[in-house]
Amino acid sequence: MPTLVSHPDEVKVISKRFGQGAANIDRYMELDGYKALRKALAVGPDAIINEVKASNLRGRGGAGFPTGMKWSFVPKESAKPKYVLCNGDESEPGTCKDHLIFLHDPHSVIEGAMIAAIAVGAHSAYIYIRGEYRYLLEIMQKAIADCYAKGICGKNIFGSGYDLDVFWHGGAGAYEVGEESALMESLEGKRGVPRIRPPFPAVVGLWGGPTVINNVETLASVPPIILNGGKAYAEIGVERNGGTRLFQLSGHVAKPGVYELPLGYNLKKAIYEVGGGIADGHKLKCVVPGGSSVPCLRPEEIDIALDFDSMMKAGTFLGSGGIVVINDQTCIVKFALRTIQFYRHESCGWCIPCREGTDWLTKSLRRFHAGAGVQKDIDNMRYLAENMLGRTFCPLGDAAAMPIIGFVKKYREEFEAHLDGRPCPFGQHTVSNAMAVSGH
């Protein structure tokens, strides 16, 4: 069972029921559960969307798209059924927040998905959970069954005349399925190969019907917005970035864990105060601030605000909120290799720049780390990665290229230290190249 942590700077909006037994429906209802759903039914779609717009809630999956605006793109009239799809394929390395939400507060996801459905006029919502999270899927299955037993989902919910079904769905291991069009393919029983857009899912989505796709944390943020008002939620964060996020501190931080902090919180403070600084008396070398796919930051670059806009200004992304902290004993070349190896494994091969690029970069970095690199490899890797950007149907190609460009650009000296057959300068800390261990 993952350990829960806490810090006085936390503002608990999504995590307020963590550790309170709220996976039990009665307990959830004691703790204000399903009150927002009743309110949403009473106020209707336009008021819901306006409230969510006012909250400045932006997509917690990583892209940060304004949620209220996304919902407003769904056409009011549609010949085909409309759908809400909750993206619980959490697979971005560094990301484990949805894991905790499903574990401690599954009903908040159901409630958020139902409110989204009412807002866009959908009568079915699907909650997709990655295959590895079987125990969380089972928690969700029970939560949904409990809702049906109480008449919260199904026909004529709360006597409103509105019918709304909620279904669970499980994956079977695929990072790429976290991309929204691939997610729909997967739910339709196919390989998770991305779709060409336009048309966008809000117009043509699941089984051809208009579809809203939101991350688990995004949907879990919706009930408190409806209950307490969008303005109150917006005020917790900063301009254009409302509310809180579950930031996941991992790596060489003294107190790793998932902390709920207001958007705009300082990254350096998050690492040194909330996370207790770098473990074992070492120094900070590098931070990957939003999951494995975002460009890294050097220690002198981390005095910045954790919100979507400030992070972009700093040349990186807030992404999934997974903050990976790397100490000065770590080899960046090795870290870059493990990063690209992941994307190589997950690339579906549909787009050539991604399929070939991730393979080529893996080979280059592996050779480089083994001491067989030459000077021109360094620029070649960057050139190769830069040429993957924007040339693939889904963002996996970008997700693979961006971190590599960052590492080469910002830690060139470490690449150079591996030249001319020199052994990895971090020797024992980079033993057992994963490839050698696994024999593939």
Place this chain on the structure above:
Amino acid sequence: MKFTDQLEARFAEMLPHYPVKRSLLVPFLLYTQDEYGYVKDEVIEELARRLDITELDIRGVISYYSMLRTKPGGKYNVQVCTNICCLLRDGEQMLEHVRDSLGVHVNQGTTADGVFSVEEVECIGACSWAPAMQVNYDFHDNLTPEKIDRILKEYREKAAQ
């Protein structure tokens, strides 16, 4: 083929969830794998018939998802994460420790008694509690070699019962 009662119940439960019946394919394949140890040829044949799709189509789907396999694994499949957050907290050493304790190759075959197989896996979503692994679906986090020894011993005893 006739599925086990449990699988038939699952199939009957899931089918009405979707407007297009093949939609149950991915989670249902995983449920069959849990039941039989891997996705059997007969399962593919049967699902092709029930869902009105080709066997080739189903095999294409199976090959895409990393959890689905068409050969048996160990009764307990030990999946050790070595992705970045686990890497930073000695995930590779944990993988080596599991491999050496069990005396089995990574991503290849099972122990002689068929009880264990070992897999190096990508991120399993336990980054803040790294290093982590899953044994079948059970999560084990904040691993140390000693903790791994205890965990493997428990599964070994469970298998002997």
